[in-house]
Amino acid sequence: MGFARVLKDGNGDPSGYRECDGEVAYMPKQQSYENIFHLVQNIDIDTMEIVNHDFIKDFKHVYRRGKLLQEISPEDFHKYNAIYVGNHQVIYTPYGNGRIAHPExxxxxDAGGIPEGEVFPASYGRDSEFVYYFTGSTDTTYAVRLKACHTPLFFTVLKWGYAMDDKHVYFREHTIKYADPKT
Incomplete structure (x- = not known):
């Protein structure tokens, strides 16, 4: 048996996937000290691509944390930023399905990731109908819809978790009462 090598994504960042002697396995972050591996079944090593820490794909399948995702096409499945991963069928957050209404x-x-002075990752995103905010500091696995935002095309991300549209100012997923976006 050979040595396992850590597989890296397109940016050179290490993933949770390891390859050894033609087999690929996933090792969860929180269990890395226990050496618990989940063998990735039926992956084509010649066409596999690391998407991020948790996602890997080949020409036929997409896997999350070593498990096959049913009925999800690998076509255009990619990392949007440090938070969102997916394609025209589904968008994921680090915790699960992002519940994006119109993934296409x-x-x-924004770039996503951990904002300055914060502990948890956060990011804004939008589709044709809604604006979303995800933060790792909540119990939700999905991105929260900003209910007050009715004009996603006018939504602009500012600094330090602040954003605005043509009618409201937001701090993370909350609408700031009495704040005027014009000022």
Whole structure:
């Protein structure tokens, strides 16, 4: 038996996937000290591509944390930013299905990741109908819809978790009462 090598994504960042002697396995972050591996079944090593820490794909399948995702096409399945991953069928957050209403029109509005001075990752995104905010500091696995935002095309991300549209100012997923976006 050979040594396992850590597989890296297109940016050179290490993933949770390891390859050894022609087999690919996933090792969860929180269990890495226990050496618990989940063998990735039926992956084509010649066409596999690391999407991010949790996602890998080949020419026929997409896997999350080593498990096959049913009925999801690998076509255009990619990393949008440090938070969102997916394609025209589905968008995921680090915790699960992002519940994006129109994934075919989804776009991220910032780089995602951990904002300065914060502990948890966060990011804004939008589709043709809604604006979304995801933060790892909540119990939700999905991105929260900003209910007050009725004009996603006018939504602009500012700094430090603030954003605005043509009628409201937001801090993370909350609408700031009495704040005027014009000022």
């Amino acid at each position: 029109s989804f776009e991220v509005l």
